[in-house]
Amino acid sequence: MKFLGGKGFFKAGLLFFSLGILVLVRPSPGFARDVASRTITITVSAPVFLVLTVGSPGAIVDLVTFRVSGIPGSGPVRGESTGAYPVPIQARGLLTSAGTATLTADSSQPLKDGFGHTIPFNQISWQGGGAMPSGRFSGASKQIVWQQSTSTGKFSVQGSMAFFYDHALYVAAGTYQGRVTYTLSVP
């Protein structure tokens, strides 16, 4: 074994020193590097909102049909829907103040056959499911069909309605059509 000493040792030291400098100075070829950075502020606002869905979601208006047979007084007729049945009802929201959420129905316009004959909406009742109580249309424009106290923050209610036509009145034969509009209000 030969040990370096004197000039040889000095030369070897110089060589290692030079290699070390090369390693330090030479940019690493295989690595990505960050060359610039900017910071932006994104402010996400969660606004107060309220969504009410009666029947099918979206802009679809479900049609509930009562197929009447037999003479009046022979018993209520259960409805059937173009959407899900019993008709689902869902209310969700984000509230900033506590109070009472109220669902109203406008059934002030009676069912019409197009020939001047009408059936008042108070001939139709519903059997509630979930949070929705059972009831009957009154024919009023702001009939309260459901109420619940709410607190701040998230708000969510689900229920359903199965409609029944009393089939208690004698009316002119034909097809009668009407529309009920539901409105949900919160504090």
Place this chain on the structure above:
Amino acid sequence: MKIRKLWGGGLILLLLCGLGGAGAGDLMQVWPLQIEIALLPPEASQAGLTWGTLQSKVNINLDTRLMRGHTWRLWLIPRSRPARLPVQVIRWEGRTPMVNGTASPDQRVLAGQGPIDGRPVSASLVFWAQGDPPSAGTFPVHFDFILETLP
């Protein structure tokens, strides 16, 4: 004579330093530095609400003449997180060379990439947010735009 040479050398050095500084500053321009977006609840799209007023655009200019390497990449990472809002609700859309993405709380997410070919890059990212809101209010999130070059 020696003094004049020294002055000349110093002037060249100063110019080089100045150019270098200006170059580094113009590698990436991002604006505006503050935007506001609204958190759209999942049911809102069903109810017929649109994105129109809820999204914001951030413009990005890159000068690839001042970059070294073969490819540039733009990454986004949230630098701060609101306690109650998951940053994953923040999303962005971008056209080539930018790409769509969803913010991640712990890691960089790619927002765009392209070649370093000496041509300027002028692009934008449209930010929006969708998810379950924790509560009503505003939640500021600081985002770092990080420009990276690859050899």
